[in-house]
Amino acid sequence: NAGVTQTPKFRVLKTGQSMTLLCAQDMNHEYMYWYRQDPGMGLRLIHYSVGEGTTAKGEVPDGYNVSRLKKQNFLLGLESAAPSQTSVYFCASSPSGSYNEQFFGPGTRLTVL
Amino acid sequence: DQQVKQNSPSLSVQEGRISILNCDYTNSMFDYFLWYKKYPAEGPTFLISISSIKDKNEDGRFTVFLNKSAKHLSLHIVPSQPGDSAVYFCAASGGSQGNLIFGKGTKLSVKP
Numbered sequence: 001n002a003g004v005t006q007t008p009k010f011r012v013l014k015t016g017q018s019m020t021l022l023c024a025q026d027m028n029h030e031y032m033y034w035y036r037q038d039p040g041m042g043l044r045l046i047h048y049s050v051g052e053g054t055t056a057k058g059e060v061p062d063g064y065n066v067s068r069l070k071k072q073n074f075l076l077g078l079e080s081a082a083p084s085q086t087s088v089y090f091c092a093s094s095p096s097g098s099y100n101e102q103f104f105g106p107g108t109r110l111t112v113l
Numbered sequence: 114d115q116q117v118k119q120n121s122p123s124l125s126v127q128e129g130r131i132s133i134l135n136c137d138y139t140n141s142m143f144d145y146f147l148w149y150k151k152y153p154a155e156g157p158t159f160l161i162s163i164s165s166i167k168d169k170n171e172d173g174r175f176t177v178f179l180n181k182s183a184k185h186l187s188l189h190i191v192p193s194q195p196g197d198s199a200v201y202f203c204a205a206s207g208g209s210q211g212n213l214i215f216g217k218g219t220k221l222s223v224k225p
Contacts, residue, residue, distance in 0.1 A: 041217055043202070056210075098211045099145050107156050
């Protein structure tokens, strides 16, 4: 089992460009999450999904969109990247919501110039 | 306002001694608490958790204590090992979605 994988590992964008980050999990988990981590900060939830075809906003959703067309994949999109979106992005999954640990991917380091 | 606070950005401990990492929370609706460990350039990995109906949970060298009246939890690592050097995040959740609120982390350095 690969667990949670993220593609790409690194990316540099120019302001205004768009991109999609892909998260895949092979554990048949229902719930998936996207976080960002900035220096000196904890992880902050961007968007999450409680099942295939569902998405919901987290703490810092502005400037991002997500889709969960397949249970195993959760995509995070940036339509028009801004320097404030320079961050490390982590995807996570869990079997269900409450009282469950979340399993994290290795992260994507994004720099927006 | 931060709902989960880790007030010590860093902690240095000698190998073999006890490491105590602290975490405070403000939201009394939180009912499940987790600790994650994170090495550089890797994702966080789950370490140990505790539900609000307990006051202690132990797993090998790691013990988490929960004091609900003080809204405080702590992670004890005994004995500390150099491989424990990492950033430790405290997280809390409440509600059916299980969304986690993370603290800012404490960087633990265990010196040989």
